[in-house]
Amino acid sequence: MSGDLIYGTELAITGVLIGVMYAMVALGFVLIYKASAVFNFAQGAMTLFAALTVVGLRPVLGLPLAIAGALVAMAVLAVAVERFVLRPLIGRSPLTIFMATVGVAYVLEGLAQLIWGNQPRGLKLDIPQAPLQLGGVYVSPPDLIGAAIAAACVLLLVLFFQRTRIGLGLRAMADDPVAAQAIGVRVGRVWAVAWTLAGAVAIVAGVLWGARIGVHFGMTQITLKALPILIIGGIESIPGAILAGLLVGAGEALGEGFLGPLVGGGVQEIVAYLGALLVLSLRPQGLLGERTIDRI
16 A cells, blocks of 8 residues: 555544544433433533542552442432432423533532542553554554444443333433323433433543543543534434544544644644534534424
C-alpha cells in the first residue's frame, strides 16, 4: 500500500476504535432517555465520579474489586436519585426533570471533589503499549482492547433491552408512561434500573477514558462530544449512538490527519458539530431515530 493509504487506514482504524468509546458515553444518555424521555445532563459527572471511585479504591482493593465497589456506589446513587429527586417530580414537565439532572450533576462534582480531591490522577491498566502491526498498519493495543470492551457492553445492553422483562419495561415506559403503568410497570423501579445501568456504563466509560487521558474534572467535557453523537444517531437509539460514535471518531481522525496540517489544526474539534448540523438539517430525528408524529 502507498504511504498515504497506510496513513489513512491507520487514522480510520484509530478513529473507529475511539469512536466506540465515544459511543459508550452517549449510551448513558440513551439509557436514561429510553426510560424517562428526559435528557440526563448528569451523565458526564457520573462518568467522572465513577472513574474517581475506581482510582480511589484501586490502591486498597485492586482493580476488579475497585470496579465492583464503584458499581455498588453507582447503584446506591441510582436509588437515591430515583427516591429523592425523580419520584417527587413524577408528572412534571421534561424540562423540570432535566433541570433536576443539572442539579444532580453539580452535586456529584462537588461530592467527588469532597471525597477524592481535585488533583488529576493516572489510571494505568496492564495493557501492552507497543503498537501491533497488522498487514502493514499499526494499531494501538489499548484502543483495540478498549473498543472490544465497549463493544461487548453494547451487545449486552442490546440483549438486555430486547430479551429481558425489565428491558421491555424500560422501552414501554419511554413509549407511553401512562399505558406502561396501567399494565403494572413500576415507574420508580424502572427509573432506578435505568440510572443503575447508566452508572454501569459510566464506570466502563470512565475507566476507558481515564486510562487514555487520565482521571480529572476535564473528563466531564467528554459529555459535550456525546451531544452531537446523540443528534447524529438519534437520542433514543442504541444502534444510532454506536453508528454515530464510529462516524465521529473516524471523521475526527481523518479530518485532523489530512486537513489539520493545511489549516493549522483544530479540525477534530468541529467535525462532530458540523456533522450534527448537517443531520439536523436533513434528518432531524437522527440517522436511526424514529420520526415522531404529534396528534392534536
